[in-house]
Amino acid sequence: MSGQITPADVPLFYSRLAQATVEVQRKKEKESRDTGDRLELTDWKSERPHMTLDFSYSRDTFDMIPTSTLEHVPHTSQEHVVVQELLKVFVGGESEFMNVQSVGQISKKWDLYVSPTIDQLNFGFVMKCLPMAANYSTIAKFVEDSARLSCGRVNQALGDSMDRQLAEYLLFIESLEIKNRQKLLHLHEVWYHIQKSFSTMKLLSDISKEVTDKKARGGCTLSLLNDHLLKMLAPVAMEIEICRSITAHSAIPYMESVKQWIFNGMIYDPFDEFMIVENPKWKKKDYMEGYWEKMYQLRHHLVPNFLEDVKFYILNSGKYLNVIRECVKSEKEMNLAPIENLPYTEEKTFYDVILRAYKHSSKSLLDYMMNEFSLMDRITTAKKYFLLQQGDFVVQLLDTCHEELDKNINDINPSRLATLVEMAIRSGSSKGETDTEQFTSCLKPMDLGSQVRKILVECIPSRTKEDQDSSVLSESSEFLTGYESFMLSMTCEWPVSLVFNSKVQSVYQMLFRHLFYCKYIERLLSSAWTRGKELKSEKGPKMGMHTKGIALCNRMTFFLQNMEYYMMEEAIEPAWAEFTEVVKNCESVDDLMKCHWNFQEKCTQDCLLTNLDLLSDFRGILTLCKDFGSSWLIKDIEDVQKISILEEKFNENLIVFLTKITHLSECDSTGKLLNLFYRQNYNHYYDSILQNADAEALMDSLKLQSY
Template sequence: MDISIAELVKRILPLPYYLHVMDKYIDLHAKFKYGRVQHALAATMQDLRKNFLLLIVQLESQAMSAPQFGLQKLWFYLHPSLNTMAALASLIDAITAAEELAGLTKPGREQSEPKSEAVKKKPATFTRGGGLALSVLCERLLSFSGDPVLKALYAQLLSSSAVPYNATLATWIHSGEIFDPFDEFMVVETRGLNRDEFVGAYNDVYWEHRYTLRHDYVPPFLSVLQDKTLLAGKYLNVVRECGVAIPEPNVRYDHYRAETGHTAATTRPGVMSDVVVAMGGERFVEDIETAYGYANHTLLGLLFKDHHLMERLRSVKHYFLLDQSDFLVHFLDVAHEHLLKPAQDVGVEQVKSLLELVLRDPAASPGTNKYKDDIEAELSTSPLVPRLMKELQKNGGRASMSGSGDRFNLADSAIDEPEFNGIEAFQLKYTAPFPVSLIINKKVLLKYQLTFRHLFQCKYIERQLSDAWREQSKSGLYTRSKRFRASRRRTSAFLANGYEDRRDDVGSDRKDEEEEESMLMSRMCALRTKMLHFMQQYMYHVGYEVVEQLWQKFEEEVVKADTIEDVIQIHLEFQDRCMKECMLSNAEMVKAFRKLMSICTEFCRFSLSYTRYHSPYSAETEDGIGVPAGLGHSSHPSALPERVCNEYIAASGGTILSFEEARRKLESLEQQFSRHMRVLIEILKYYGATEAALFASLAARLDYNHFYARLPPDLSIVVTAPTAARFSELF
């Protein structure tokens, strides 16, 4: 054959192959399992195939009737169709490659068949379901946007094949229902999900799992709007579940635009706008934005007006953040003895009943006790610090404690958590009704519970320190009139007469013991005052400088929120800042603070047991009744009985110590508390300069007048008043 004729024939021969590829694709993808999007694409290709075959018929008629019809004229008429058929074959190869990656088909192309370059290059954007073909078409449209002919071809294919997908999308965003018989939509409803199975967690778990987003099914043109698409339909379902009638789309959207002044959304500039234009232009984006805005506006009104969201958030703040913790005082009065038991031995139902009794008291928190029926007591199964560290690691906080000992001398500050008793395990449970549970969900409640457990233990330690003061005052071991009275008499006689008064030599050893014991009690009172000052300053910091300040800003931002996502985000930010400024988001602060709490707890046990055992009123009287009539039993449930026996002291966690053992124990507690207070103040100053100025303010109050800063580095000096012997040696 002539070379020019052979070259011309070679240019025409790919057309039958492209037609063969189209026939195979149309026959294969007309099957049921490929879904409506593939059906629509195959139908569009079939229309193009019909047009091409019509051209072939016309050319055949001319070849049969016109003798002058030759290869040159044949090529003239087929040349425009060659690029179109090649583009379609390349598109089919790309879709076939994507299906093989998705596992929808087996490699069906024989090795002998030539493949276009599209098969060798896998699609950059890969999805499944109905978005598979749409993603390949979007990629092709953006890749060939410089060729007007191919751009128009791919835009036509994308527009026609997306019709069934857009129909499912419109049904979802406008009515909250999914019509997806071929399982190709990006939002999936979990079928067979029984609401009764989520009785305890129905409020948040059910709605989180009922409708979910399949990210690998999202076509590229919806990737930016995927969250709004999901939430628009989900929120409509929430509104319908609450019994609110939803009007027709035209009526409700007109009312929504008139009420809120909502304007039409515009597409973002860039290459993706070509895809959006092919999908229906700005109306495509406008429908999603309007449906999303209407669903949010309706649900926000439902939450704030009908379900009183702000009042419920205030009740959560009242109970979990202890803005008015008077109910805790009454609760500890009646439940203290039960909570002192090991956690596994505490009767949960009994604690629940006692808390309910306290909350139902008409005099308890009038005006803020509206939602008391939603509060319930429960016991945690794990100590606070491990649970807090786990939450910090999950949220990316400073949970690692390794390496922090070098900067702040925390290497020897291992947290000796007290026995895991009911005090450590006690927490509150809040049952938020639907749809308030969308805001107050499990994740939110977990952070509130961690914060409450910490503050509750701080309140308990503050209470124990106050009880220690009361017991020291009642004991009679420490009075100002007893201190150094013999020394004062001897000194007065020496100064007045020039000689010492020896009338008190009888029983002087006993008096010296009383003075030394009184001196020990004065040191105990001083240490207790330091600890109480530490706890009270921290609780003041939490209550007035953190919670109240952040809550005022939180309420202002929530009222201005436009969407449910904004409310959820503002709430989470409020919680995170609360935990951070309450020193619960930094492992170094948690370690130093919890160590001080354990020292305070140990001191309370030591002080109570020593004071009770050595009190002159704890011995039995001759009639065996117990204490004198003027010192009757305290009505406070946390107070131990006045007649103390060794077994009772041991059972309450205390130990019976001699005077010398008590002195060494007290000196150890003094040094430990001062050392760890200096470590905590150093940490607060560091993070006060780098993160939040509130920490520096708290450090200044804890280290008032630079008391701890002026202590010697080794803390070996213990300030004591001179004993009687040392006082007499001065003269």
């Protein structure tokens, strides 16, 4: 611009600056929209600016302060003109004497400009009424913006509901305009008539601002609406009814998606706003580990707060139906529940519908798995083999596979071992059962202590880190034998693999290794006792060695058999009996999986596997038993002195083990550990040893003298 700026140019500068500010803000808002805006075919608001319900800012000039004047209009006629212009502004029309301007597309702060030539009395009424126009502009903009496809169905429904309220508002303004044309309307009457509409428009405007500012959509929008409804006071009955109406109307598309999910197991979410999402990474055909937990996931930020208490029921209802759908050949075999209406109500009556759908789908899946896949029989079979409840299988396994399992892990032929294990399973009393074909052999190149620590960390998070790291239990994996690394594995088809997932199988395998190694040591001690009986008739120096060795062998066998009896009969069997009773009341697969996991936890804890320090002492005693059983009368144990040294070590380890058991029994409400102590200390056999050892605190705590 050439030349000097004159006072007459100042209004023009103000006008251009205001227009530039609005255009920059619109550009920023357009760039910050969601990527879903690309669904829109055209930006019709910029191409057809006069089609909007809101104020149109398409003028070439934009005057912040109206330049038109009423100085020459008599005061008696001025009120009629002001009312006429005010009614225009109420519906987003342009006025020569009034301007309503916001910074941004939707803003909490509005700038209201009124011509200073208006009479002061009329000026006061106008300033009190103009916020109605600001609220109208906020609502109109929200209604038009929510029509975009990218806003989602909930915001579209909310915009539609507000549009209906605007239609009633426009009819009300039209009635005022008719009255004003008859010159029967004064400014104070306008202020009186708009009071009810003023509060309604303020409510809708506040909702529009909050939804826009927080960029809410889907369940988040419904949470905001529900919060508004809960915060409203009872006296404003009309506002409560309006808020309840727009909340119920906005929830219709969302509740339709919920209904599709809980009754059909289908996700209908065309605009990515539903609380449940299907993870494409976990393909249904693969059924990879974690499918049950990760295939369908909750998006907590999209869960409406009125569904917060039942969100997991909603999630599991559809998950159960999808599992059945993937197993049956046609939809007719699914036995779907009859579809019920699911409207939003402030009293949350829809809870009953959701719970009925959940119970039906969960019960259907549980019955399907129990009947079609004999799930309980498979769990029983797993108990037989993993927990060594099939006695003849243990004997066959030790007899058939001894030659291979006695080798170093690197020297074992896996295919030969698998064949031998299969022969042991088939030659048992359960050879006719089809479930036994699912068991295969495998070798774990990791000592039991390391596996236990790993499982405690991954599967039993209640264990503290200090407990996990406190044990010194460790064996070199390079020198592991087949007996120390052998375990069974179970292959399961879908959906049985939901119950026998990798976590469950890992715990079963840990228990199997623990129990099977005890059976192996017992077999060694039995062989040593047989060899010792053959020298019973010997006289001379060998007679003393025989007597000493037989006594130690009997004590070791007594200790091991009592430990096996405790783990089998006092730990596993009571837990199994409790499990079978609880399973009868299970109503869903999740309940069954939880009961099954509780059964495993009890077995693991009662078999001393959760206490790594105690397990380390027990494995130390087993090592002494192994050294004696595999060496006596074969290798280097050929005199009484070596047997005495081994016996001394056995006594020391046993006393430490019994002492720790007693301390732990003080926190054991079941009394199982104390029973184990008295079983090992039968007839107070170790009382003298305990007294000679540094176990005074032990004797005081047990009060053995009273027994």
